[in-house]
Amino acid sequence: MALTAKEVARLGELARIRLTDSELEQLAPQLDVILTAVARVSEVAATDVPPTSHAMALINVFREDVVQPSLTPEAVLAGAPSVGDGRFRVPRILGEEA
Amino acid sequence: MSDLLRTDAAELSGLLAEKQLSARELTQASLEQIERVDSAVKAFLHVDAARALASAEAIDARRMAGEELGPLAGIPLAMKDIFTMTGAPTTCGSRILEGWVPPYNSTITDKVLAAGIVVLGKTNMDEFAMGSSTENSGYFTTHNPWDLDRIPGGSGGGSAAALAAFEAPLALGTDTGGSIRQPAAVTATVGVKPTYGATSRYGVVAMASSLDTPGPCARTVLDAALLHQVIAGWDPRDSTSINAAVPDVVAAAKHAEVKGLKIAVVRELGGDGYAPGVLQRFNEALAVLAELGAEITEVSCPNFDYALSAYYLIMPSEVSSNLARFDAMRYGLRVGDDGVNSVEDVMNLTRGAGFGAEVKRRIIIGTYALSSGYYDAYYGSAQKVRTLITQDFDAAFASADVLVSPTTPTTAFKIGERVDDPLAMYKADLCTIPSNLAGNCAISVPVGLSPDDGLPVGFQIMAPAMADDRLYRVGAALEQALTDRWGGRLLDQLVASPAGAYLNGGAR
């Protein structure tokens, strides 16, 4: 497997975490050790074993389509790092038109 | 230290009801203890004395007005800083959420406040509940009241330490892989991971959604049951919450009877890698249960050997998704917003600066485990192991009422000892993780001090889903027999020892 610093940097980009060079150097071997250890799961994960995504086997939990009070815009924006015109102000977006 | 601080919540409840004690007096005593010891223990991230006193006074006023109040009305509580509560910061021990004041209460916060419980403040934790030592807190490390050079467990080390240092009689925690039980074990307190879905996760900041379980922390089994009764129950705001009656855990804790009960030791949770002193105390406790009339057997749960691996794939996968929202857009830290950096840069910089090393490690592992080409081998296989572990539990519970094991393989380790060795750190949760994967319930109760190092040892009892009452029945029986044997609580030994002198305001 041998996870390289470059691969860790790519994962960091995918996870939106800017990692410093020293972090990358430290993380790569650590992650490698961890991933090698946890890869053991495939030893017993036979094809006939169904996967479990939820601890309890509940189904069909639905809500009535009835309006509940929302927060006030003041409360909504209170914790925002930046606000403009009653909206959340965010840095410029590079990318496709949306 | 006043005797009040060492009194159980159950007893305090009586004193308050009989008006021999006011909630204000009691709250004041807790606040004074925090003042006295917290600079050494560092259990709290945030204490709001004025708010605590005001709510205590409100409870006193209602009691004086003749209002019928619940059993825990007026009792102080330390809240893990992962439960949202309006008017107080919720940081989850992370710098990325520094100063964030949520605009809503968690369901459990609402229940606690409705019960008249007095919230003293928010306790320290490993960042976003990721860790077994509180060393991963973005603020500071909490110290084990038994030995201030040692870890108090984690991630709920703050809540456990607050109990053990007599700063509060009750506390709240969350248990994703052992974060309630492991700190309880290493501090000689009681911690319960209820059945997954028995306690609401709404308003509890998510670490790993399919594993996170809020639960009670206390100094006695009965106190834990009283708090369990308050916080458990169906919540329509949590789709994974179980719509069924809460078992009568308080009655079970009072019943405390194990005669004829089938108790099975899990073979895979013991042996090599377990400290001799831990195993010794564990076996002595088994002997006590046998003396009380329980039938002790042994079961094998072969797939438990894979639990830690499955956990360290499922948990980080969910973490990588749950923690994506800390993106500097709507709340919390924002770094690098200089008008030139793009939104992508700002997200990258903020998350790079705001998350600690362990959180980053887990996000990266989870991102990897879910990425195309690796999903089946990692996340997919881990989910299959989850099925196998559940099947092991089902088979074991077919022949036993409860399963038992040590709560942790070792006693509290030294601060700094495992920070550079993540795998060694992860092993602290070896015994607790299977119940998180399967969703069943488990408790840790103190069973003595290890002869190796004089530090507390925890005994884990596991019961089937929605049979939480069994934990309290067995835990209370064991607690009662051991307390009789010791001539008092284990924590009283700490208070009486030189190591605990600081708890009384003495030098350390």
Next chain:
Amino acid sequence: MEFEEAMATFDPVLGLEVHVELNTATKMFCGCANQFGDVPNSNTCPVCLGLPGSLPVVNGKAIESAIRIGLALGCDIAGWCRFARKNYFYPDMTKDFQTSQYDEPIAFNGLVELEVDGEIFAIEIERAHMEEDAGKLVHAGGSTGRIGDAEYSLVDYNRAGTPLIEIVTRPIRGTGAKAPAVAKAYVSYLRDLMRALGVSDVRMEQGSLRCDANVSLMPKGETELGLRTETKNVNSLRSIENALYYEIRRQAALLAAGGKVHQETRHWHEEGYTTAGRSKEEAEDYRYFPEPDLVPVAPSSEWVEQLRATLPEVPAVKRKRLQAAWGFADQEFADIVNADALELIQETVAAGALPSSARKWWLTELARRANEAGVELAQLPITPGQVAALQELVDAGTLNDKLARQVIDGVLAGEGDPAAVVAGRGLAVVSDDGALAAAVDRAIQANPDVAAKIGEGKVAAAGALIGAVMKEMRGQADAARVRELILARLG
């Protein structure tokens, strides 16, 4: 390259992804009002803001709508399915993952049959799945207001968490030169179907129905699919057609010149062209996994059958039936459909009007008013029942056409039902023969020349006298009756 030329060399293959916003009262996973145009961020709560600790709970009504849509598209309904998280970062998404469905859609394997210019096309539906919408971004600063050179953006999360159904076709082959028309007909079909189901407002211009059009070309005779582009921002039926015409010609020109089509997202501009979005070096890795905060959806077959019983008639079948029942020629009926007047006329007929009368009012007088006001026909403040009542007054001779138009003015001005407007404005036709006869006498006396001509048998001259009588009666007379009286008097 001209379209015809392109079609001589290449076969287009279409793939259509349509997003339908459901018109539930609340959002997909929280109780906030599902409603736009309000104060920014006022319809938001911890759940749709993705605040730490918040948890989603599924709107049961949205599941019901999803199942009904699936059934109406001829899909199988999953006996058990889950939501999944689609992980990617974008500031309009509060959790930085979209709660969607991945390999377990609620509906799959559907089939829609369309008729385009007399030819039948079978469109296979791969899946219809549930997901949530994102918030709305406004780009600010910069010179053009476009995202590319904006200084910053502003986000309103009122739309975040709106329930969406995404309907995805399998590749559509064999349309040839009709590809743009088939795409348009398909979206139009979906729009009618959603409206008939009552599950969505399906207003393309407002984004409650959105279409992403995928197209690729393969040289005639080949079977291997070419690289495709996905065109977004097509906000009207006409744009779908135009965008595909453009994309097909663009791709054909590229290929014919020996170039390659980039697999990319393209953006449609109403001015008539597409531009490339950011080209992606590698496919986005969404790291889908089952949403742990939501439990599986497992509709019982009883529930599905109950919902099947609520399905409206398939629009195409319904049209055939109505056209036959109403006796309209193809073009007459097509005009009704194109004017979005089918339902209105159906209700007007149900309220008692003849189909021809109902059609006349909606397609002429009312269509003109809607056009003037810049609104849809259905948005006019007049009901089919009121139109039927109006026609009844005309049939009874109480109103003539001119008066009827004045009554419409009154109804549209909020003066009440036609009868109330007639009373309020005093508009009824004078049906008192005594009064009419007196007016006829006065007209004859005032116009002896005309009267004489009529007397000589020049009946056509009666028009002048009728005009005079109508003028005296200020229009409130039945012209046919006036004519009868004049001819009786002079004949």
